[in-house]
Amino acid sequence: MKTFDEALAYLLSKAVVTSYTEEIEINTALGHILACDIVSELNVPPHHNSMMDGYAVRADEMVEGKVFTISQSITAGTIGKPLQRGTVARIFTGAPMPMGADSVIMQEEATDVKGGVKFSASSFRLKQNVRHIGEDIAKGNTILSKGHALRPQDLGLIASIGVKKVTVYQPLTIATFTTGDELLEPGEQVEAGKIYNSNRYLLAGFISQLGLKLIDLGRIPDTLDATKSALTQAATVADVIITTGGVSVGDEDHIKPAVEALGHLDLWKVKMKPGKPLAYGRVLDTPFIGLPGNPVSAFTTFCLFARPYLLTMQGQAEVVPKPIWLKAGFDWKKPGVRREFVRVRLENQIQGNASPTTEVVLYSNQGSGVLTSTVWADGLAVIPENSIIKKGELIAYYSGR
Amino acid sequence: MKTFDEALAYLLSKAVVTSYTEEIEINTALGHILACDIVSELNVPPHHNSMMDGYAVRADEMVEGKVFTISQSITAGTIGKPLQRGTVARIFTGAPMPMGADSVIMQEEATDVKGGVKFSASSFRLKQNVRHIGEDIAKGNTILSKGHALRPQDLGLIASIGVKKVTVYQPLTIATFTTGDELLEPGEQVEAGKIYNSNRYLLAGFISQLGLKLIDLGRIPDTLDATKSALTQAATVADVIITTGGVSVGDEDHIKPAVEALGHLDLWKVKMKPGKPLAYGRVLDTPFIGLPGNPVSAFTTFCLFARPYLLTMQGQAEVVPKPIWLKAGFDWKKPGVRREFVRVRLENQIQGNASPTTEVVLYSNQGSGVLTSTVWADGLAVIPENSIIKKGELIAYYSGR
Numbered sequence: 001m002k003t004f005d006e007a008l009a010y011l012l013s014k015a016v017v018t019s020y021t022e023e024i025e026i027n028t029a030l031g032h033i034l035a036c037d038i039v040s041e042l043n044v045p046p047h048h049n050s051m052m053d054g055y056a057v058r059a060d061e062m063v064e065g066k067v068f069t070i071s072q073s074i075t076a077g078t079i080g081k082p083l084q085r086g087t088v089a090r091i092f093t094g095a096p097m098p099m100g101a102d103s104v105i106m107q108e109e110a111t112d113v114k115g116g117v118k119f120s121a122s123s124f125r126l127k128q129n130v131r132h133i134g135e136d137i138a139k140g141n142t143i144l145s146k147g148h149a150l151r152p153q154d155l156g157l158i159a160s161i162g163v164k165k166v167t168v169y170q171p172l173t174i175a176t177f178t179t180g181d182e183l184l185e186p187g188e189q190v191e192a193g194k195i196y197n198s199n200r201y202l203l204a205g206f207i208s209q210l211g212l213k214l215i216d217l218g219r220i221p222d223t224l225d226a227t228k229s230a231l232t233q234a235a236t237v238a239d240v241i242i243t244t245g246g247v248s249v250g251d252e253d254h255i256k257p258a259v260e261a262l263g264h265l266d267l268w269k270v271k272m273k274p275g276k277p278l279a280y281g282r283v284l285d286t287p288f289i290g291l292p293g294n295p296v297s298a299f300t301t302f303c304l305f306a307r308p309y310l311l312t313m314q315g316q317a318e319v320v321p322k323p324i325w326l327k328a329g330f331d332w333k334k335p336g337v338r339r340e341f342v343r344v345r346l347e348n349q350i351q352g353n354a355s356p357t358t359e360v361v362l363y364s365n366q367g368s369g370v371l372t373s374t375v376w377a378d379g380l381a382v383i384p385e386n387s388i389i390k391k392g393e394l395i396a397y398y399s400g401r
Numbered sequence: 402m403k404t405f406d407e408a409l410a411y412l413l414s415k416a417v418v419t420s421y422t423e424e425i426e427i428n429t430a431l432g433h434i435l436a437c438d439i440v441s442e443l444n445v446p447p448h449h450n451s452m453m454d455g456y457a458v459r460a461d462e463m464v465e466g467k468v469f470t471i472s473q474s475i476t477a478g479t480i481g482k483p484l485q486r487g488t489v490a491r492i493f494t495g496a497p498m499p500m501g502a503d504s505v506i507m508q509e510e511a512t513d514v515k516g517g518v519k520f521s522a523s524s525f526r527l528k529q530n531v532r533h534i535g536e537d538i539a540k541g542n543t544i545l546s547k548g549h550a551l552r553p554q555d556l557g558l559i560a561s562i563g564v565k566k567v568t569v570y571q572p573l574t575i576a577t578f579t580t581g582d583e584l585l586e587p588g589e590q591v592e593a594g595k596i597y598n599s600n601r602y603l604l605a606g607f608i609s610q611l612g613l614k615l616i617d618l619g620r621i622p623d624t625l626d627a628t629k630s631a632l633t634q635a636a637t638v639a640d641v642i643i644t645t646g647g648v649s650v651g652d653e654d655h656i657k658p659a660v661e662a663l664g665h666l667d668l669w670k671v672k673m674k675p676g677k678p679l680a681y682g683r684v685l686d687t688p689f690i691g692l693p694g695n696p697v698s699a700f701t702t703f704c705l706f707a708r709p710y711l712l713t714m715q716g717q718a719e720v721v722p723k724p725i726w727l728k729a730g731f732d733w734k735k736p737g738v739r740r741e742f743v744r745v746r747l748e749n750q751i752q753g754n755a756s757p758t759t760e761v762v763l764y765s766n767q768g769s770g771v772l773t774s775t776v777w778a779d780g781l782a783v784i785p786e787n788s789i790i791k792k793g794e795l796i797a798y799y800s801g802r
Contacts, residue, residue: 026587026602027617030609045596045770077583079594093694094583096594131770144776151801152606153700153775160599160696160772164588182478182495186427187565193480193497195446198561201427205553208431216428293494295561299554324725324747325759346725355795358726369446369532371561374554375545394756399800400552 003385004304004339007270011280011305012319014287015312018239020170026155031211032168033315038144040161043134047096049076051129055110055117056080056089056101059128064121067113074098088117097130104129137161147317169315174207175238176200177217177230179253180245180293185219198371199244199291199298206302210310227258235262235286239313242306245293247279259288271385273338274368275301287313295371300341300380303400323382323396329359332389339385342366343377344397360397374400404786405705405740408671412681412706413720415688416713419640421571427556432612433569434716439545441562444535448497450477452530456511456518457481457490457502460529465522468514475499489518498531505530538562548718570716575608576639577601578618578631580654581646581694586620599772600645600692600699607703611711628659636663636687640714643707646694648680660689672786674739675769676702688714696772701742701781704801724783724797730760733790740786743767744778745798761798775801 002010021035050056056074071087074080080098083089088105089098097104103126110117137143143157144150150168158166183197184190200216207214215237220230234241246253247267256279259265265281265288275297279290289306291298308319329347343363348356360381363373379400389395403411422436451457457475472488475481481499484490489506490499498505504527511518538544544558545551551569559567584598585591601617608615616638621631635642647654648668657680660666666682666689676698680691690707692699709720730748744764749757761782764774780801790796 027605030606042591044772046591047594051770075583076581077595094596131768135766135768136771136773143773150606151776152603152610153772153801155606156599156603156696156700157772157776159587159602160597162585162587162589162591162597164586180477182476184563185565186560186563188563190443190447190563193448194478195495196561196563198557201560202553202557204428205431205551205556209553295557299557322747322749323759324727325749325757326725346723348723348726355797356726357795358724365536367532367536369452370537371445371554371558372537372544375552375558394758396756 001271002268004270004272007268007272007278008305008308008320011309012312014280015309017315018169018172018313021167022170023165023167025165026158026163029150029155029166029168030152032150032166032171033311034144034146034148034150035167035169035315036146037142038158038161038163038166039142040137040139042137042161043139044137044160045131045133045135048133049094049096049131050091050104051093051131052104052106053092054104054106054129055119056083056091056097057103057105058083058085058101059103059124059126061086062105062119062124065118067116067118069116072098102130103127145317147315149316171212172239172310172314173213173215173237174310175215175217175234175241176203176243177220177234179220179222179227179243179255181222183219198295199293202295202298203242203244203302206307210307210314212310212314222254224254224258227254228261231258231262231283231288235283238286240310241283241286241288242291243288244291244298247277247290247292255290259283259290263288265290271338272300272304273336273340275304275341276338278305294368296343296368296374299371299374303380303398304341321398323398325394326358326360326397328381328389328391328393328395329361330389331391332383332387335386335388336383337385340366340383341380342383343373344381345376345378346397360395402670402672405671405673408669408673408679409706409709409721412710413713415681416710418716419570419573419714422568423571424566424568426566427559427564430551430556430567430569431553433551433567433572434712435545435547435549435551436568436570436716437547438543439559439562439564439567440543441538441540443538443562444540445538445561446532446534446536449534450495450497450532451492451505452494452532453505453507454493455505455507455530456520457484457492457498458504458506458520459484459486459502460504460525460527462487463506463520463525466519468517468519470517473499503531504528546718548716550717572613573640573711573715574614574616574638575711576616576618576635576642577604577644578621578635580621580623580628580644580656582623584620599696600694603696603699604643604645604703607708611708611715613711613715623655625655625659628655629662632659632663632684632689636684639687641711642684642687642689643692644689645692645699648678648691648693656691660684660691664689666691672739673701673705674737674741676705676742677739679706695769697744697769697775700772700775704781704799705742722799724799726795727798728758728760729782729790729792729794729796730762731790732792733784733788736787736789737784738786741767741784742781743784744774745782746777746779747798761796
């Protein structure tokens with residue numbers, strides 16, 4: 001038996017970052033992982049500029065009611081002349097401040113008069129309404145680090161320093177296949193004693209969600225030779241092989257002996273619930289992960305083990321999700337020897353005029369055969385080993401991403 | 402001025418669900434929105450079955466140490482014969498229970514002996530280790546409703562009832578273009594007074610993240626005619642037009658008069674920060690959303706207004722994110738008349754042996770020109786209108802997903 005933490009630490013220690021990178025345009029880079037730091041060669045903004053439509057002034061020259069000549073007009077994208085003493089410049093949002101001006105008075109506080117413009121007294125504050133050079137990004141700063149997964153705002157930030165292409169890790173290719181005589185594929189006729197294959201579609205969804213490529217070798221005949229041949233093919237085409245089922249102790253499946261014949265396999269009973277059996281090994285030189293066959297266990301172990309493992313190989317720096325500590329909305333009375341990952345939702349409880357309290361609420365049936373629980377849930381919460389939980393105590397909640 | 406809630410309610414009241422649906426295979430359906438309910442035509446599991454490798458027995462016949470004949474062996478995918486009285490059946494995980502058996506004893510509690518098998522006393526509990534017919538899904542139940550966005554576990558659940566194709570809404574097409582003489586595109590040479598276009602890439606990232614199609618009409622010359630012609634083209638090819646910038650009061654841009662000439666436009670000052678100016682209207686018959694030009698405001702208003710609007714049109718049922726109420730890790734001393742959406746991270750504070758507390762931590766520079774804040778942040782937190790916040794008080798946090 002391995003504890004959850006031991007199993008995860010071991011697995012991550014075995015994950016080697018892919019060495020394949022590629023340069024791609026930022027408008028196709030969403031979800032990709034940066035393969036190098038991004039350092040800015042310029043200041044953003046590149047110059048002091050106006051936050052408002054208004055007038056660029058020297059604050060120490062301002063007197064209420066005095067009429068100032070408008071000596072120039074500066075729009076965004078143009079460069080003004082140095083501001084003549086005793087005058088003001090019409091200026092628009094984003095336009096560079098003219099040399100000598102230190103403040104912007106917004107147009108709502110200005111009155112057009114013959115020969116120029118006058119201002120109300122409330123509006124004379126030094127440096128007001130000015131955005132400063134390098135305020136967002138200073139030249140030489142690292143704006144994003146190697147290992148970062150690119151979100152829309154990251155793409156905007158990269159664009160803002162004029163960078164058009166980024167070097168990212170090439171998406172991993174994952175191979176899988178299905179074994180098991182008891183399985184029907186969706187669309188096939190119901191047959192007595194058989195059940196529909198759900199893990200194949202769960203896994204395909206997860207792989208697609210991570211932006212990885214899936215090679216699904218389909219249904220493999222339930223013989224040792226066919227299984228070995230599928231594994232060999234998978235090892236040749238993919239960076240990682242993932243299968244579900246066939247790795248329990250005493251299992252009659254051919255996966256175990258086939259992996260052992262072609263490489264090696266460690267079978268673990270992880271002290272967690274759901275999801276006890278987990279297999280990790282190699283087929284030829286390709287990593288192999290065997291998830292439990294039970295769909296809820298497959299779901300949980302994919303989220304908690306396979307995802308961090310794959311993201312590490314994919315080059316992502318932070319792969320283990322951070323929990324949010326929230327109040328349990330339930331009592332947990334029966335301590336268990338295994339760490340339990342329960343399917344939960346968040347609910348906001350409103351109490352009079354006070355701020356609502358966010359509580360973690362349990363799905364009614366935590367049975368490991370009930371895939372409905374993962375569909376109902378917003379995420380997973382942790383019941384630690386050998387523990388009871390009293391309603392209102394803080395527990396660790398992991399969003400279903 | 403509109404309050405935030407008024408603006409959002411108005412916008413959502415104008416969003417009409419697309420009428421275009423398509424039937425697609427579940428292995429390509431991740432992220433799509435269901436256009437009809439999914440009702441199960443069968444029970445999952447389809448039969449009582451064993452949760453373990455072990456022995457199917459009649460619990461009331463069990464006596465410690467008594468030797469039972471093994472009358473049959475039932476593997477997953479096969480149907481056994483009714484269980485003869487006084488015998489047990491070898492059974493494997495997932496295999497249907499034979500008629501008459503009501504309990505499974507796991508193999509670890511069985512000992513092979515001459516002529517059969519005997520069991521230890523601790524293992525005789527009625528109905529133990531049996532998964533019941535329809536425990537996950539009962540025949541006739543709606544497993545997923547119209548308007549649901551499909552996640553990996555949803556695809557697994559749909560597969561488990563044998564369904565291969567689902568009817569989803571066709572992804573919306575969004576058109577955008579860029580105006581503004583002050584903008585350079587990434588990759589272009591730095592030019593004095595100009596800044597790089599970041600909103601174009603921010604927007605492209607968001608549209609891609611939502612699984613929508615983007616038609617980017619590129620850079621449009623800064624004239625009224627060119628802007629009208631771009632808007633007309635956009636209205637013809639897209640379901641929604643989104644632009645950034647050019648919609649502030651007093652703005653010199655051509656977008657406002659062009660939209661007004663081709664349809665109509667409402668300009669709102671929303672009582673929120675960042676993100677005050679927001680425009681909503683129609684170009685010919687196509688909805689038009691004008692986000693602020695400031696990148697942080699564009700980010701915030703996309704998340705808070707455009708995303709729920711687009712998801713509603715896309716058919717999603719729940720579009721307004723649910724907050725999590727968490728402790729503020731800061732004091733907010735200056736009440737503002739506008740609702741403020743601050744860029745924040747979550748941090749877990751560890752105090753001795755107690756459970757950690759999750760706190761909401763502010764980015765140091767909440768300036769609306771600082772796109773870095775959105776990159777640093779995990780999400781947004783809300784400072785209500787006219788309010789101060791004391792460290793430790795609960796505030797609403799929205800994950801940046």
